[in-house]
Amino acid sequence: MSALRTFHRIFVANRGEVAARVARTCDRMGITPVFGVSMADRDAPWVRGREAVVLGPSRASESYLDAERLVQAAKQTGCTAIHPGWGFLSETPHFAALAETHGVTFIGPPAHVMALMGKKTPAKRAMAAAGLRTIPGSDGVLRDADDAVEVAARVGYPVLLKAESGGGGRGMRIARSEAEIRERYEEAVAEATAAFGDPRVYLEKLIERGRHVEIQLLADRYGNVVHLGERDCTIQRNHQKLVEESPAIALDPEERERTLAAAAEACRRIGYVGAGTMEFLLDGDGKLRFMEMNTRLQVEHCVSEMRAGLDLVEEQILVAAGHALRHTQASIELRGHAIECRINAEDPAQGFRPAPGRLERFRFPEGLEGIRVDTHVDEGYEISPHYDSLICKVIAHGATRDEAADRMIAALEGFECEGIPTTASMHLQILRSREFRENRYDTSFIPGFSTDGGH
Amino acid sequence: MSALEFAVRRAEDGIVELLSPRPGVVRDLPKEGHLLASGMGGGTLVVLGRRLELRVPSGVSGRVVSAVDRERALVPVSFGEVVLRVDPSGVTGEVQEGRAERAAEEGLVIRAPMGGRFYMRPSPDKPVFVEIGSVVETGATLGLLEVMKTFHRLHYRGEGLPARAVVRECLVGDGDDVERGQPVFRVEPA
Numbered sequence: 260m261s262a263l264r265t266f267h268r269i270f271v272a273n274r275g276e277v278a279a280r281v282a283r284t285c286d287r288m289g290i291t292p293v294f295g296v297s298m299a300d301r302d303a304p305w306v307r308g309r310e311a312v313v314l315g316p317s318r319a320s321e322s323y324l325d326a327e328r329l330v331q332a333a334k335q336t337g338c339t340a341i342h343p344g345w346g347f348l349s350e351t352p353h354f355a356a357l358a359e360t361h362g363v364t365f366i367g368p369p370a371h372v373m374a375l376m377g378k379k380t381p382a383k384r385a386m387a388a389a390g391l392r393t394i395p396g397s398d399g400v401l402r403d404a405d406d407a408v409e410v411a412a413r414v415g416y417p418v419l420l421k422a423e424s425g426g427g428g429r430g431m432r433i434a435r436s437e438a439e440i441r442e443r444y445e446e447a448v449a450e451a452t453a454a455f456g457d458p459r460v461y462l463e464k465l466i467e468r469g470r471h472v473e474i475q476l477l478a479d480r481y482g483n484v485v486h487l488g489e490r491d492c493t494i495q496r497n498h499q500k501l502v503e504e505s506p507a508i509a510l511d512p513e514e515r516e517r518t519l520a521a522a523a524e525a526c527r528r529i530g531y532v533g534a535g536t537m538e539f540l541l542d543g544d545g546k547l548r549f550m551e552m553n554t555r556l557q558v559e560h561c562v563s564e565m566r567a568g569l570d571l572v573e574e575q576i577l578v579a580a581g582h583a584l585r586h587t588q589a590s591i592e593l594r595g596h597a598i599e600c601r602i603n604a605e606d607p608a609q610g611f612r613p614a615p616g617r618l619e620r621f622r623f624p625e626g627l628e629g630i631r632v633d634t635h636v637d638e639g640y641e642i643s644p645h646y647d648s649l650i651c652k653v654i655a656h657g658a659t660r661d662e663a664a665d666r667m668i669a670a671l672e673g674f675e676c677e678g679i680p681t682t683a684s685m686h687l688q689i690l691r692s693r694e695f696r697e698n699r700y701d702t703s704f705i706p707g708f709s710t711d712g713g714h
Numbered sequence: 715m716s717a718l719e720f721a722v723r724r725a726e727d728g729i730v731e732l733l734s735p736r737p738g739v740v741r742d743l744p745k746e747g748h749l750l751a752s753g754m755g756g757g758t759l760v761v762l763g764r765r766l767e768l769r770v771p772s773g774v775s776g777r778v779v780s781a782v783d784r785e786r787a788l789v790p791v792s793f794g795e796v797v798l799r800v801d802p803s804g805v806t807g808e809v810q811e812g813r814a815e816r817a818a819e820e821g822l823v824i825r826a827p828m829g830g831r832f833y834m835r836p837s838p839d840k841p842v843f844v845e846i847g848s849v850v851e852t853g854a855t856l857g858l859l860e861v862m863k864t865f866h867r868l869h870y871r872g873e874g875l876p877a878r879a880v881v882r883e884c885l886v887g888d889g890d891d892v893e894r895g896q897p898v899f900r901v902e903p904a
Contacts, residue, residue, distance in 0.1 A: 298794065312737050313792035325736075328793070331761050332737040335790035361762055 265580040266290055266340045266364070270333035272354075273344025274323060276649055277556070279305040279635035281342045284572040293336045295329050297322035299643045305635045312336055317645045323347045326354040333363050340364040340579060342572075346647070349555040350377060366579040368532050368554050375529060376552040379423050380461050383549065386537075389525035391518070391549040394540065396463035404444040407462050408437050414464040420444065422451035423459035426551075430454050433465055466548070468701040470541040471495065472507045473553075474522045475563040477571070477586075478531045479578040484523045485586055487563040487571075488593045489515065493702055494689065496611065501682070501705070502689060503559035504598040505566055508660060508698055511545050518547045523588070534560065534575050558601065558652070561633060565597040565656040596660045598667050600690075603648040606680040615644040616679040624673030629656040629666045642679060650681065664690050717767040718759060720797065722774055730774055732756060732798040734791040740768070741788050743781045743798065748837040749858065749865050751775040756798055760788075768797065776802035777865070803864075822879065823897040824870065830861035832868075832898060834888040842888075844881050849904045851878050856899055859892070868898065878904040 268291045271278050278294060282305060285292040293310045296303065299317035312332040315321035322328070324347055333341050341358050343349035343366065356370040367373070376382045380399045387393045395414040400423050401407050411418045411434070420443060422430030430451040432443040444460075452458040475487040491507035492500045507515075522537050536557050539547040560571045569586070578584065605611045618640045623632050634651035636642070642650065653670050657663035668690050671683050685708075689695050692707030700706040720732035734740065736759070743757040750756055752772040759766045780799045783789045791797060826832065834842040834857050843855045850856065854870045870879070879901040886892055 311792075313794050314737060315793045322793075327762060328737050332792075334762070335737065335739055357762075 262289070263577060263580070263582055265576050265582075266338075268293055268336065268338040268340075269366070269576070270295065270329070270336065270338035270341045270363070271344065272323070272329045272333070272341050273347055273349070274300050274303070274635075275305075275646060276633060276635045276652065277344035277346075277558075280633055281344065281572055282309070284570055284576070287570075288573060288576065290576070293333070293338050295323070295332050297645070299645050303635070304637050304640060310336065317643070319347065319645070326351065326357050329354070330357050330361050330363060333358070334361060338363065340366055340576070342366045342575075343555065345555050345558055350553070352377065364579050366533065366575050368535065369530065372529055372531055373554045376554050377424070379421065379425065379551065382552060385529055386525050386549045386552075389528045390521045391525050391537075392546055394463045394466060394548045394550065397461045400459040400461050401444075404441050407434075407440050407444055410462050411437070411440055414462075417465040417467070419463050419465045420447040420460050421463060422447070422455055422457065423461055424455040424457035425451060426455075430460070466540050466542045468543065468703050470507070470509050470701055471538065472510060472541050472547060473536050473538045473557075474519060475557075475560065475571075476523060476526045476531070476535050476537065477574055477578075477584065478526050478533065478535070479584045480532050480581060481583050482527050483584045483587075484527045484531070485584060485588050485591055486519045486523050487567045487569075487591065489519065490559060490562050492559065493700065494695075494705055495702065496705060500559065500601065502598065502600055502686065503562050504596065504660070504663075505562045506593070506596065507541075509541060510547070514545055514547060533578055534571050558649070559599050561631065561652060561654045562597045562599045565631065565654055566593045566595060567591055568594070595656055595658045596663045597654060597656045598660075598663045598690075599652055599654045600667060600671065600686040601649055601682075602651045602653065602674075602686070603682045604642045604650050604679045605648050605682050607682055607685045608680070611682070613644070613648045614679045615642045615648075617641050618650070618676070619678035620675050621650075622675040623653075623670060627666065627670050627673070629663070630654070630670045631656070632670075661696070664696070715758075715765050715767050717755075717769045719769050719771045720756060720774075721794065722771055723796075725799075728801070728803065729779065730776060730800045730802055731796045732768075732770065732774070732800060734759065734768075734793060734795050734797050736761065736793050737791065738766070739788050739790050740782065740797055744778050744837065745839075746778055746780065748778045749776075750778060750798075750800055750836075751855075751867070754836065759791075774800065774802070776800035822875070822901050822903070823885070824856060824868070824872075824899040824901065826859060826868070826892045826894060826896050826898050828859065828861055828866070829892060829894045829896075830859040830866070832886050832888070832890055832892045833858040833860065834884065844899075846881055846884065849878055849880055850901070856881075870901075875901075876903040880904045 271294045282292045295314045314328045348354040352370040352374040355365040358365045397410045417435040420432040432447040434440040470493045478484040490505045492503045494502040536553045538550045631654040655663045655667035688707040694700045694706035723731045738759040738761040755767045757768045779801045850870045857868045859866045883900040
């Protein structure tokens with residue numbers, strides 16, 4: 260196939276693992292990546308021998324979170340597109356709009372679609388209208404505590420009070436009775452105001468012991484949408500995902516097919532463009548209920564890449580450049596089983612306290628079958644206290660779930676890392692546990708770490 | 715035009731480096747030899763089409779010895795990139811006071827505190843420090859005196875001077891040699 264024309268130069272408005280990930284695809288496509296970096300990252304491994312613009316000091320608010328600095332840096336280096344990565348400004352409509360206003364293509368959805376999905380209740384309403392099942396709750400934001408009590412009586416306790424502009428688990432309050440709603444309503448409003456500058460809260464029925472399932476979507480500018488199957492991200496600690504896998508074996512095949520098709524249709528209805536992910540909760544009745552949409556590439560996108568055999572960053576770049584999708588749903592074949600473990604610089608012995616420091620040794624065994632390691636670090640890298648603690652992701656692919664898990668265990672057993680503690684040992688404990696192998700777990704505990712055994 | 719301050723780094727050789735405070739395109743930089751003092755503009759930073767004046771922060775003064783990429787009119791810079799290098803030894807004698815004297819026939823005059831060459835403007839392509847007819851307040855710069863290759867500011871400040879005054883006349887020409895005690899400006903209380 261002849262090479263499709265895209266961009267000569269792409270500005271990478273992010274750091275760390277995703278910056279390295281985007282650069283890898285740019286290199287393969289013959290595109291020059293230009294990096295925006297903070298002072299702390301100006302000698303980082305992913306910018307070595309590359310073009311970079313120093314944005315500002317280490318503090319993210321004056322570097323990776325300053326939209327104006329990023330767009331100006333892109334313009335002055337002759338870049339015609341910006342890849343926002345994940346985190347930072349990747350889901351900020353203002354940033355997407357600012358880039359487009361100044362003639363720089365934003366590699367992601369249009370700003371108005373991002374804005375729609377960024378507010379919880381309009382997103383939920385749009386998804387319900389497009390045929391997705393949602394979590395029972397208030398129709399829009401709550402007026403006051405009385406309104407909350409009324410809705411709770413209708414949907415049944417326990418319920419969750421959530422921030423309209425929230426995310427990351429903040430601004431949420433569980434209430435198991437009317438008294439608890441009256442006690443916690445003002446708290447939820449105060450926390451939502453403090454954390455997100457928006458006092459509005461809404462209410463949803465709390466689904467306990469569910470599973471977290473999400474769907475990877477890809478759309479072009481012409482209304483073509485495909486899905487790359489689902490991922491199970493149930494294993495989390497403090498709302499941070501630890502292990503992701505695909506397919507989600509807890510999911511009933513019929514429910515899977517129905518929801519995948521409905522998600523693609525919903526994506527088309529809202530005019531979405533690029534890679535995006537819809538997150539669902541799998542309830543006790545085996546039904547998937549829409550929670551929210553992440554309007555960007557996700558950390559765990561590699562799991563779907565391994566099964567579909569395509570490069571999501573390349574697809575993002577192609578649709579941003581105006582090309583139609585090269586794939587139809589029928590031409591995408593999802594093969595085998597893939598598992599990803601996120602390795603963080605955290606000390607499992609000290610309550611997972613972040614552990615910045617110098618990587619004295621960092622090595623994975625060579626030539627392991629079905630193993631992919633995505634990272635931005637190398638030996639001698641200084642892990643900065645300014646940013647998140649992810650140092651690498653290990654993705655294992657196999658014909659079956661057990662084969663993928665065994666390959667992951669072999670890779671993590673051979674992983675040599677000195678200088679800082681990592682979460683690799685925790686992953687081994689999860690992967691070896693009977694709960695994980697027999698698929699007996701949910702969001703209420705981490706397999707291998709439960710009190711009721713399994714060993 | 716809004717303004718932005720340079721960041722400052724003092725190099726080992728005594729040179730003061732003025733750094734860009736954010737990514738942008740610099741233009742209209744002062745030429746080599748131009749005298750800079752705190753509060754003065756030292757070029758323009760264009761950020762997404764908006765022009766921001768780059769101001770010299772407090773505590774910095776000196777003569778421009780070099781600037782980023784002289785070959786181009788528009789130079790893209792990063793945060794922390796050196797825009798101007800300034801030699802502070804180019805300016806000594808911190809503050810010189812103009813001596814005021816009340817003489818019946820002259821009115822109020824400002825005299826040169828020492829002999830040297832008098833300049834009305836910070837550099838040939840810049841406007842004068844004070845226009846005739848304008849009002850000056852205590853501390854205002856009236857002109858420069860070049861003495862033994864160093865520049866000294868002639869301030870409106872001294873015994874017997876009112877806090878505000880109208881500049882009525884400049885008694886010497888721009889670039890003229892003046893002697894110590896020679897009247898330079900005639901002013902009247904405002």
